[in-house]
Amino acid sequence: MSIRSLPKAELHLHLEGAAPPAFIAGLAREKNIDIGGIFDAQGRYAYRNFVDFLRVYEAACTTLTSPRDFYRLTRAVLEESAAHGVIYSECFLSPDFCGGGDLAAWREYLAAIREAAEEARANDGIVLRGVVTCIRHFGPEQSRRIAHCAAxxxxxWLTGFGMGGDEGQYSASDFTWAFDAAREAGLRLTSHAGEWGGPESVRETLDHLRVERVGHGVRAHEDPDLLHRIADEGVMLEVCPGSNVALGLYPDLAHHPIDRLREAGVAVSVSTDDPPFFHTDMTAEYEGLCRHRGWSEDDIAATTRAALDAAFCPDDIRQSLIRKLEPET
Ligand SMILES: O=c1[nH]cnc2c1ncn2[C@@H]1O[C@H](CO)[C@@H](O)[C@H]1O
Structure with a gap:
């Protein structure tokens, strides 16, 4: 069986970060918006490093100005995911890019995203759930507004709350209010950490934000005590190998710690993060792990099952998705 057609689950996907460059360029043209030089000669996103990537990401987002744009984006993203065998996806949604943190506006954007998700489910069978994400470098004050939108x-459908952005800014404890508010509203929690920050950043995130999953988290492998803790507490790491290599965190997949994490008993999932930015998709992620790390179809199935076990979705949906992994008799 080809890797492309195997059933997959993706827990770490930024909705705007999945926008094809041609989609963003088209919107910029339609609306006459100057987004600056964010593409290379081949029309791909062009950035120099992680901080520059964040700038390009935000410039691309200036073209997404209406609920209708997010409807179209969600349809395009889910169609692409389904074509790679994804049966369940969780997207990071940003009220910051959907009305700037205004609740009434956010409701309209969310309705448009959900409408697109329902149509994708009817057409392709792919299930989507939303995780509202505040953006770390936009600061703790703004994170409160975003948590309010989420709550x-x-x-x-809107089942989780998290944080992405520049890990070098602020400390996790500055965002405690937002995560507490989200938890009280019944949302499940994840936060980026241990990508550009070391093990201490992951530890702070666990201590102060009390998340059950960590976005990336790969640098936890540098600290054996922390690895034990993560394994003991059953915290899942949303690992995005292609993203880590594209952004230069590791030189190539051979140097990526994903297998060391698994060997330490840590639950890991595999995701694309921002696929067109990193020239990846779910098929390419698993093909890379098979080619460069010796993964087999069993490893893919086990990782998919682990992702569904840690998914922020209602249990009846989880069970129906798990049944889809079983070979037909
Ligand atoms: O790989 C990543 N690492 C850290 N933050 C990211 C990454 N990709 C996207 N974002 C952040 O998430 C926000 C939207 O959800 C983006 O604005 C960006 O700040």
Whole structure:
């Protein structure tokens, strides 16, 4: 069986970060928005390093100005994911790019995203759930507004809250209010850490934000005590190998710690993060792990199952997705 057609689950995907460059360029043209030189000669996103990547990401987002844009984006992203065998996806959604943190505007954007998700489910069978994400370098004050948007729209579709952005800014403890508010609203929690920050950043995130999953978290492998803790507490790491290599965190897959994490008993999932930025997709992620790390179809199945076990979705949906992994008799 080809890797492309194997069933997959993805827990770490930024919705705007999955926008194809041609989609963003088209919107910029339609609306006459100057997004500056964010593409290379081949029309791909061009950035020099992680901080520059964040700038390009935000410039691309200036073209997404209406709920209709997010409807179209969600349809395009889910169609692409389904083509790579993804049966379940969780997307990071940013009220910051959907009305700037205004609750009434956020509700309209969310309705458009959900409408697209329902159509994708009917057409391709792919299931989507949303995780509202605040952006670390936008600061703790703004994170409160974003948590408020999340809490007010929490339910069995908007199921999680998290944080992405520049890990070099602020400390995790500055965001405690936002994560507490989200937890009280019944949202499940994840935060980026241990990508550009070391093990101490992961530890702070666990201590102060009390998350059950960590976005990336790969640098936890540098600290054996922390690895034990993560394994003991059953914290899942949302690992994005292609992203880590594209951004220069590791020179190549051979140097990536994913297998060391697994050997330490840590639950890991595999995701693309921002696929067109990193020239990847779910098929390419697993093909790379098979080619360069000796992964087999069993490893892919086990990782997919681990992702579904840690998914922020209602249990009846989890069970129906798990049944899809079983070979047909
Ligand atoms: O790989 C990543 N590491 C850290 N932050 C990221 C990454 N990709 C995207 N974002 C952050 O997530 C926000 C939208 O959800 C983006 O604005 C960016 O700040």
């Amino acid at each position: 007010e729209t929490a339910g069995d």
